[in-house]
Amino acid sequence: MKAPLVSTLLLLAASLPVTGLARTQLVTLPERTLLITSLENAAQPLLMEERTLSLQEGTNQINFTWQNVDIHPESVELQVVGADDIRVISTGFPSRGNSLTWEVYSPRDIAQPVRVSYLLNGITQVTSYELHLGSSETEGEFRQYILISNVSGEDLVDAVIRAPFLGEIDRSLRNRESRRLLAKSVDALPLEKLFVSNPSWHHHAGEDGETISMVYELSNIASAGLGEARLPAGKIRVFATPDGDGSVFLGEDNITATAPGESASARLGVVSDVVLERSKMRDRQTNQRRNPRQQVVVFDQEIQLRYTLKNFKDEPVTIRVHERPPSGEWEATTSGHGDVRLERLSINELVVEIDLPAAVGEDPAEVVIDLDFLFRNRLQSDR
C-alpha cells in the first residue's frame, strides 16, 4: 500500500522531574515561530526553525520526530537562543527510525526559544535566464529566474526562503509545490554577439561551408549590472523584439556556472548570412629524414588552410574560427588580405579572428585568408 504523503515534524517536550521515578510526560507541542530555508548551498538545503519550549527545572526530554521526509539525522542540531546556562546534555537516536531525543538541562522553569537546524533533501532550485534583445543586439533585457520546488514531503508554511540573488523572501512552499521567482533583472545588459565556427581539424567542408554559430556573450561584471555573485548554470532563452511586433524566439542554450568577472556564452543557432569555406590547400612533408630503407622517420609538415569568407549582411562582422591542431611543435602564420588576429589558447586550440566588412549592395564582402601551419620534427608515430 502506498504510504500517504503526509509528513510530520513534531517536537515534543517531556519533563523528567528532578527526583524520584518518572515516566515521560508530554508538556507542550510547540509551534514553529520561524522557518528559514537556506538554499545558498544549491546542493544541500538547510532548514532552521525556531520554537519556544516550555522547560522545567532539571532535565527535560525533547523528542523530535519526522515521517515521510528525508532529513539527515546527523545534521539535526538544537541551539538554545540567548541562554548560556541551558544546555543540551545529550542526543539520543535510534538505529532505525526517524526520531531524536534531546536531554536539555534548565536551571529554572522557562519558556525558552530554541533553534533546530537540519539538512533536508527534496528542495531543489533550478536557475534559468531570459534575454530580450533590443534592435541593436548589443544589449538586452536580462532576467534571472529561480524555480524552487518542494518535493521534500514537508509543507513549508510561512517560510523565509534565502537563496543567492533572491535575498530573502517570505513564502509558503507546500509539498509538491514549485515557485518560479524573479531573482535578478538588468534592463540593459551589454552583450557581445559573436560568429563562431568550430571546424574539425581533419575534415574540410570546402565549398559546402563550415557551420557558423551565432553566440551571445555576456559578462558577469559590475559594469554590466551583474558581478555580485556566481551565476549558476542554467538554460538561457533568447528573444528578439522586432519593432512593435511581439517577441521572436531566437534559441536557447545551457550556460555554465559563471563566476564574477567571467563571461558566459550562449550558442543560439546557425548563421546563414556569413559563409566560411575552409579548404586544405597544402599538406606536405619537408626536411624528411629517411632510414636506409628509405622510410621517412622524421619530417616537418606544412599545412595550409584557406578561408574564403563571405558576408552577405549589410554590417561588418567579426568571425572567430577555433582551429584544433594536434599536439606538437607548430607555429601558425596568415597571409592574404583582411584583418586577422591569431591567439593560441593552448597547443590544441588556436583562435583565428577575422573582421569582415559589410556587403555592398547585393555584393557580399569577400575575404580570402591563408592560414599556414608549420609542424616541426614530427615522427611517424605522431600521425
Place this chain on the structure above:
Amino acid sequence: MTAHSPNWRKGAGVAAAVMAATMLAFPPAAPARIDLVTLPGRDATMITVYNSEDITLVREQRTLSFSEGRNQIQFSWANTLIDPTSLRLEFPGSSNLTMVEAVHPPNVSDLVMCNIDATGDTVGEVEISYFISGLTWSARYHVHVNEDETAFDLQQYTTVKNDSGEDFDNTSVRVVVGEINLVEKIADLARRGILKEDAMRRVLRERAAPEALFAMDMAAMEPSTRREAREIVQQAISEYKLYTVDGEVDIRNGWGQRLPSRPIGEIPFDLSYEIDTRNAGGTPMKVYRLRNTTAHELGIDALPEGEWYVVAEDGREGLRYEGSTRHDYVPVGDDIELNLGPDGLVLFEQRLMDQKRPDIEFDNDGNPVGWTLEEVHHLEVRNTRDQTVPVKLTFNKPGSWELISSSMDAQAIDQRTLRWEMDIPATETVTIELKTLSRHGTKQGNEPPIRPMGGPQR
C-alpha cells in the same frame, strides 16, 4: 543487566536481551540445598568502547551478600554477544572472598556459574567485567563559521551506538582511539562458545528490530547524575588514547547517544584554496586550515577521526550549509585541514602551450630512438572573490621529467610534483609559466632530479 526476576522479562518471544545474575548459597551444613539469597542490582557500570574492532569492555559493580562457605553466582544472558571466556570477578576490599572456579555447565548455553568461597558472612563489593560485541563509537564535530570566515565555534560530540542487545543505564563511558590487535573477534567467540547457529540468526534478526522493546527502570534517570556540559578527558594509555566522558548516560539497545563536550568558541582559522592537478581535474577546493594548538583555542587533547559538519552564519541570523568532510585523527600540534569542496569562486585552468623536440637521436639504421621533449605549461588561477585568498597549487606530471624554468618559485614535492603557495588579491589572476623537459627512448637515464626553483613562499 538486571537481576533475574519474572517481572523484567517483558514480551516473551520478542527481542529481549537478558543478562541475569543470580546468587545462590550452599550453606556448609546442607550442601544439597540451593537457596536464592540475594537479588543484586548494579551499583555502577562503565563501558570502554573501541572503534578499531567490535569489542567493548563492560565493567560493573554490585554489592552482594555472601554466606560463609561456598557461594555460587550464576550469570546468564540471551540475545546478546558476550565472550564467555572474558568473564572476570574481583572482590576489591574483601580479603575473605575467593573465586574458586567458573563453571560452564554441559548442555546449557549462555550461562556461567562462579563458585566463591567466603570465610565468613560478608557483604562485599564485586567487580564483574566482560567483553561484549555490538557497541561502536564515533567522533563528530559541528562547526559554526562566522560571516567573515575568520573563526568558528566548535562543538565536539562523542556518539556511542548500541546494537549489542543489552541496555546500559547510568553508565560511564570511555572510548579508545587506537588500533588494537585481536586474535579472535568477540562476536565469533560468543557465537562459537555460547550461541548455536539458529540462535545467532535470531540475534541478528532481532538486532535489526526497530525499537528497544523493554526499558529498564526509570530510576536510572536520576537527574543529579546529569551534566550540563560534559568534559571529555583524554589520557594516553600506551600508544592509545582513552577519552572519558564526564557523567553517566543511558545507552539503550538500538539507540545511539550523541554526547556533547564543552563548546569552544572563536577558533581562528585560515581560509585557503587548494588545487591539485591529480584530483578532480585540478578543481580548486575551499579549505579551512588551523592547527590543534592553544593558539587556535585547541591543543588540549588529540582530536579523534570523525566527520566535520560545517555551517556558516549568513549575516541574517540564519545558517548556510558549507559542507561536510572527514578528517583523520589529529594529534596535538598537528594541522587540521577541512576540505569543503569547490565553491566555484576560485578558478583554475591548466594549458599545454607548446612542445618541442630539439634533439632527436637516431640509431645506426637511421630510425629515431630517443629525443627530449620540451613543453611549456600555463597554470592560471583566477580569484573572483572580493578578498585576497591564499592558494596552494600542486602540479603533477606523470613520468620522468625535469624542470627547466618556472615563472614563480616552486617547491619540489617529489620527482613528479611541484607546489606553489601564493596569495592572490581580489579579482586578480596569476599565471605561472612552466617549462619542462622529458627524455624519451635512448635519451632516458641519468636525468638530474628536479631543480627546485626556490623554497616555498610562506
